[in-house]
Amino acid sequence: MTVERADGGGSGERREALGTIARATLDELRHTWSLLDPEPQHEFVRPPEAGMVMVRGRIGGGGAPFNLGEATVTRAVARLKSGAVGYATVLGRDLRRAGFAALLDAAWQTEAHRDLVEADLLGPVRARLAASSELTARRTAATKVAFFTLVRGEDEP
Amino acid sequence: MYVAVKGGETAIANAHRLLAHERRGDPELPALTAGQIDAQLTLAVDRVMAEGSLYDRELAAVAIRQARGDMIEAIFLVRAYRTTLLRFGATLPVDTARMAVQRRISATHKDLPGGQLLGPTFDYTHRLLDPGAGDAAEAPAEADADGSVVGRAIDALGGEGLIEPDSAAAADAPGDLTREPLSFPADRPLRLQALARGDEGFLLVLAYSTQRGYARTHPFAGEIRMGDVEIEIDMPELGFAVSIGAIRLTECQMVNQFRGAGDVPAQFTRGYGLAFGHSERKAMAMALVDRALRADEFGEDRVAPAQDEEFVLSHADNVQATGFVEHLKLPHYVDFQAELELVRRLRREHAARASAATSEAAE
Incomplete structure (x- = not known):
């Protein structure tokens, strides 16, 4: 039995959960939502909507901010009958993905659903992302230059 | 009419x-x-x-x-x-030091923490056409990665004060040329925005001109890095920032001619380039032009096109440029008819003067 967390698990956990949900594919999200039986009653406080955010960089990497260019994003806000309100803002223009993301953020905050969302969605997505970055890092590491110096000159070692 | x-x-x-x-x-x-x-x-x-x-x-x-x-x-x-999309807001400034690098090289430091990571590069290829380039490729080689974040090469010099530090963070939101038309002088954040969306060919050629002596800045590629960076936005409803995904960026830190005067000891100056995607040539050209445009800041004479911000920023946008050049294809029948009438009249007058002069000479 899990402990009741009125604050939705503390902002640190919620923040991490939202970040993970944002990286989930439509299929991953839809699959987890389909496992919630019966399907929770819900409504969209803000139906999925596509738009943009201005991506900012910093001069020199660490200085004053500047506007680099925009990225497409989709956002949605969903409320479950239990009262939990889920928020989603995800890169891209897939309205369905943003809709499911908001629903699953709300489900994650609901005591009855959290374990399933953790086990079926967040765990696998974290594992997929970790495996993908591990593979990228290993492939990149194979292109690391191993410098060696040729000893020249007449001096005996 | x-x-x-x-x-x-x-x-x-x-x-x-x-x-x-x-x-x-x-x-x-x-x-x-x-x-x-x-x-x-x-x-x-x-x-x-x-x-x-x-x-x-x-x-x-x-x-x-x-x-x-x-x-x-x-x-x-x-x-x-x-233009059909609503803007929801702005992201937190991206932290390129935490980039999951797929390529990272420095032409100034051979041995730097994290090493020289070549990644998927055209460099060192022989540029021989390969009709088989569309075929299935071998699986990439793999090697153990220590899993640590690859820090900025520039910090190796920065630590000793040998290089210009990052500018102080500004309190105000940066200017946005998509909201207010560009006016001059433009500050560095606005210039970087214009360069980031500017035409790669135009910036490349300007950057090249600085290397050939038109605003020489003695550049070194301090670091070029490419990889995925997390995008975070503030969620006011929640009271904290969340990651909304990752995008690929290319960053270039140019290290340029050192300056020092009076109380300030000599130190290297910098130019900065940042672009969406794996856009290395673009990021390098942007960094070179950024540095050239800082001429006033370092008391350099503005003598070359790459140092003229009005020239550079007004002509960097290829959509504006192509719009104005290509509009010449649209019907200008009436304009041209008016010019044609004028040329005919001038020729009639010229002929009249010439014939008057001939009859005078004959008398």
């Missing part, structure tokens, strides 16, 4: 129909999918996103296909699409 010209409707409709047919090409060959363009013409997609100033791989791929591979036309399509 304006004269309404009609009669082109059928011709235009049929021209567009013909365009669609030509775009599709040989129907015996399979049609390109946006996914294929994204996966196999990745750098074209990156360029369209950078200069279209909109990060969306699928949209850029669709634009490239629709434009029949004409990059500026594709960039134009993306810019036009962009």
